[in-house]
Amino acid sequence: MNLWMKSTILTVILIWAGSAYSAPVKAQTAPWPQFRGPDANPIAENSRLPDRWSTTENVEWLAEIPGRGWSSPIVANGKVFVTTVTTDGKSKPPQTGTDYSNAYVAELMKQGLSEEEVEKRVTERDIELPSEVTLHYFVYCLDVNTGNELWNDEFYTGRPPHGRHRKNSFASETPVTDGNHVYVYIANLGLFAYDMDGKQVWTTKMDAHPIYFEFGTGSSPVLCEDCLIIVHDNQEHSFIAAYDTTNGKQIWQTDRIPPENAPEALPKSGWVTPFIWKNDVRTEIVTMSPGQAISYDTNGKELWRMTGLTVAPAASSFACKGLLYLDGGKTKPMFAIRPGAMGDISSAENGEPNEYVVWSRPRAGTYIPTPVAYQGGLYVVNDNGIVSRLDAETGDQSFKSRIKASGADFTTSPWAYNGKVFCLSEQGDTYVLEAGQEYKLLHVNSLGDLAMATPAIVDDRLLIRTEKHLYSMRRSKE
Numbered sequence: 001m002n003l004w005m006k007s008t009i010l011t012v013i014l015i016w017a018g019s020a021y022s023a024p025v026k027a028q029t030a031p032w033p034q035f036r037g038p039d040a041n042p043i044a045e046n047s048r049l050p051d052r053w054s055t056t057e058n059v060e061w062l063a064e065i066p067g068r069g070w071s072s073p074i075v076a077n078g079k080v081f082v083t084t085v086t087t088d089g090k091s092k093p094p095q096t097g098t099d100y101s102n103a104y105v106a107e108l109m110k111q112g113l114s115e116e117e118v119e120k121r122v123t124e125r126d127i128e129l130p131s132e133v134t135l136h137y138f139v140y141c142l143d144v145n146t147g148n149e150l151w152n153d154e155f156y157t158g159r160p161p162h163g164r165h166r167k168n169s170f171a172s173e174t175p176v177t178d179g180n181h182v183y184v185y186i187a188n189l190g191l192f193a194y195d196m197d198g199k200q201v202w203t204t205k206m207d208a209h210p211i212y213f214e215f216g217t218g219s220s221p222v223l224c225e226d227c228l229i230i231v232h233d234n235q236e237h238s239f240i241a242a243y244d245t246t247n248g249k250q251i252w253q254t255d256r257i258p259p260e261n262a263p264e265a266l267p268k269s270g271w272v273t274p275f276i277w278k279n280d281v282r283t284e285i286v287t288m289s290p291g292q293a294i295s296y297d298t299n300g301k302e303l304w305r306m307t308g309l310t311v312a313p314a315a316s317s318f319a320c321k322g323l324l325y326l327d328g329g330k331t332k333p334m335f336a337i338r339p340g341a342m343g344d345i346s347s348a349e350n351g352e353p354n355e356y357v358v359w360s361r362p363r364a365g366t367y368i369p370t371p372v373a374y375q376g377g378l379y380v381v382n383d384n385g386i387v388s389r390l391d392a393e394t395g396d397q398s399f400k401s402r403i404k405a406s407g408a409d410f411t412t413s414p415w416a417y418n419g420k421v422f423c424l425s426e427q428g429d430t431y432v433l434e435a436g437q438e439y440k441l442l443h444v445n446s447l448g449d450l451a452m453a454t455p456a457i458v459d460d461r462l463l464i465r466t467e468k469h470l471y472s473m474r475r476s477k478e
Contacts, residue, residue: 029075029077029078029144029458029459030458030459031075031076031077031177031179032073032074032075032076032456032457032458032463033074033075033076033176033177033178033179033223034074034174034176034177034220034222034223035072035074035174035176035220035222035273035316035454036072036273036316036318036370036413036454037456037457039318039319039320040273040275040276040316040318040319041318041319041320041372041373042372042413042414042415042416042454042455042457043372043373043374043415043416043417043457044416044417044457045417045418046417046418046459046460047418048459048460048474048475049417049418049457049460049461049462049475050462050473050474050475051418051420051422051432051442052432052443052445053430053445053447053462053464053471053473054445054446054447055447055448058473058474058475058476059471059472059473060147060461060472060473060474061146061147061471061472062147062469062470062471062472063142063147063149063469063470064468064469065082065084065140065465065468065469065470066084066086066138067084067085067086067087067136067138067171068084068085068086068087068091068094068169068170068171068467069082069083069084069085069169069170069171069172069453070168070169070171070172070218070411070452070453071083071084071169071171071172071173071174071175071220071453072174072453072454072455072456072465073453073455073456073463073465073470074174074175074176074177074182074456075144075456075458075463076177076178076179076182076196077179077196078143078144078145079141079142079143079144079150079196080141080142080143080144080456080463080470081139081140081141081142081175081177081182082139082140082142082465082470083137083138083139083140083171083173083174083175083184083186084137084138084140084171085135085136085137085138085169085170085171086135086136086138087133087134087135087136088133088134088135088136089133089134091128091133092126092127092128092166093166094166094167094169094450094452094467095166095167096409096426096427096450097409097426098167098367098368098383098384098409100126101122101126101165104121104122104125104126105118105122108121108122123214126165126166127163127164127165127166127213127214127215128163128164128165128166128214129163129214130159130160130161130162130163131159133159133160134157134158134159135156135157135158135159135160135170136154136156136157137154137155137156137157137170137171137186137189138152138153138154138155139152139153139155139175139182139184139192139194140152141182141196141198142470144458144461144463144472147470147472150198151197151198152198153194153198153200155184155192155200155203156186156189160189161186161187161188161189161208162187162188162208162210162211162214162216162217163211163214163215163216164214164215164216165213165214165215165216168215168216168217168218169216169452170186170216171186172216172217172218173185173186173187173217173218173219173220173221174220174273174453175220175221176220176221176222176223176228178223178245180195180196181193181194181195181196181201181245182194182195182196183221183223183228183245185220185221185228185230186217187206187217187219187230187232187234188206188207188208188209188211188217188232188234189205189206189208190203190204190205190206191203191204191206191221191228191230191243191248193245193248202247202248203248204243204248204249204250206232209232209234209235209236209237210234210235210236211234211235211269212234212235212267212268212269215269215271217271218271218314219231219232219233219270219271219272219273219274220273222273222274222275222276223245223276224242224276224283224285224298225298226244226245226246227242227243227244227245227251227298228242228243228244228245229241229242229274229276229285230243230274231256231270231272231273231274231287231289233256233268233269233270233271233272233289233290233313234268234269235267235268235269236268237255238255238256238268238270238289239253239254239255239256240253240254240256240274240285240287240296240300241253241254241300242298242300252299252300253300254296254300254301254302256287256289256294258289258290258291258292259291259292259307260307262290262291266290266291266311267290267311267312268289268290269290270288270289270290270312270313270314271313271314272287272288272289272313272314272315272316272317273316274286274287274316275287275316275317275318275319275324277295277317277319277324277339279319279322279324279339280322280339281339281340282297282339283297283298284296284297284303285297285298285300286317286324286326288309288310288313288315288316288317288326288327288329289313290310290311290312290313291307291308291309291310291311292305292306292307292308292309293305293306293309293317293326293328295341303341303342304341304342304343304344304345304356305343305344305345305346306326306335306344306345306346306354307344307346308328308332308346308347309328309329309332309365310328310329310330310331310332310365310367311329312329312330312367313329314329314367314368315327315329315365315366315367315368315369315370315371316370318370318373320373320392321373321392322338322339323336323337323338323358323392323393324336324337324338324339325337325371325373325378325392327365327366327370327371328365329365329366329367330365330366330367330382330383331363331365332363332365333360333361333362333363333364333365334360334361334364334365334371334378334380334390334395335357335359335360335361336357336358336359336360336392336393336395337356337357337358338356338358340356341354341356345357347360358393358395359394359395360395361390361395361397364380364388364390364395364397366380366381366382366383367382367383368383368410368411369381369382369383369410369411369412369413369414370413371413371414372413372414372415372416372421373392374416374421374435375416375419375435375436376391376392376393377389377390377391377392377398377435377436377437378390378391378392379414379416379421379433379435381403381410381413381414381423382410383409383410383411384402384409384410385402385403385404385408385409385410385425386400386401386402386403387400387401387402387403387414387423387433387439388400388401389436389437389439398437398438399437399438399439400439401439403423403425403431403441404425404431407427408425408427408429408431409425409426409427410423410424410425410426411426411451411452412424412425412426412451412452412453412454412455413454415454415455415457416435417457419434419435420432420433420434420435420442421433421434421435424451424455424464425451426450426451426452427450427451428446428447428448428449428450428451428466429444429445429446429447430444430445430446430447431444432444432445447464447466447471449466449467449468449469450466450467451464451465451466451467452467453465453466460474460475461473461474462474
């Protein structure tokens with residue numbers, strides 16, 4: 001641990017102003033155990049949840065988290081868990097938006113530079129290589145009622161196992177918990193299991209595999225019965241695997257093969273969190289990889305696949321009211337799929353959809369944010385700030401609108417409660433929409449800090465992680 005970290009304690013600022021807030025809740029809080037919540041569809045109904053906040057309004061507590069990490073907070077047994085990475089010396093700062101590297105490439109190409117020189121300059125500006133940094137990986141545990149730090153552990157120190165694009169972080173995978181243990185996963189590094197009091201009970205180290213253009217990683221682990229499921233799509237050896245939660249030993253591993261006749265230049269890396277789909281027919285593990293979606297049974301045997309999807313998968317799948325919503329990626333379709341599919345469910349050569357595809361909406365897929373299903377609608381937010389609503393049963397489009405003319409980029413997935421849909425921009429502004437078939441922007445909540453992590457909803461609290469802080473937003477007593 002570096003000297004600065006040894007002398008630094010996670011700072012918590014309590015914003016209790018007399019009786020402005022209800023007394024801390026000591027009853028057991030509802031769990032938020034994984035990325036995007038217990039059902040991978042971040043919705044709730046609690047009249048006490050806030051719909052307005054700022055750096056001073058409806059802030060129950062505020063915690064400063066050292067370093068940087070885009071992993072989302074998770075909650076169990078009244079405890080909040082987050083991961084972060086600190087850097088010895090300088091770190092290349094993040095930047096909002098998704099096109100600045102491509103724009104830089106175009107600018108350099110216009111200058112007549114060689115491909116080798118263009119790649120060199122883009123790497124120097126936008127890619128942080130393992131040889132450039134020494135890192136400290138941490139997991140923090142906070143009290144959900146007060147924000148006080150309960151414990152932290154530095155689980156790895158040294159050169160990172162891979163690089164990162166400066167939009168990414170070295171701690172982008174969200175942990176997962178079963179209420180007894182917390183499981184931290186860093187692709188190319190390993191799995192780390194803790195009990196709720198911070199004791200590390202086992203570790204499983206993993207081999208490192210190259211990621212496309214050193215963009216970094218982001219696929220989070222999920223729980224399926226007593227197994228941890230991870231997906232690691234990379235340039236060398238892509239696989240999905242299950243690990244025993246009691247000891248970290250691998251139970252099974254299935255190699256992931258690129259689509260048939262895929263061009264050699266097709267990227268093989270992906271950033272999608274798998275989804276455990278418990279439907280009326282069976283339990284499936286739904287995944288995305290470059291160019292295709294693949295679903296497996298709980299033993300890692302392939303059930304079905306769909307091709308023709310994005311080569312840069314980041315948005316996840318999820319289910320609501322019996323249908324699986326499969327995000328095909330930017331410029332690709334959004335699909336609704338019924339349970340029971342087997343084999344290749346891609347569209348036929350004549351465009352005829354497979355019988356298990358209930359509907360598809362052309363060009364409705366997203367790049368990074370995963371949609372949210374709420375009150376009969378599928379709310380889809382693109383990284384460029386275009387939001388649309390699709391009918392969840394038919395795929396018909398209710399509206400499509402740009403949230404803001406400029407200066408609004410989106411990585412965080414939208415969430416919904418109390419008749420409202422919330423869209424948090426990278427700039428730290430949450431655009432609050434009225435749920436319904438017409439586009440209506442109600443107001444904007446600003447925090448003025450970079451935001452990439454999807455929030456957690458815990459009873460009447462909303463936990464928002466920005467680059468520098470973790471906020472507990474809670475409606476003040478009226």
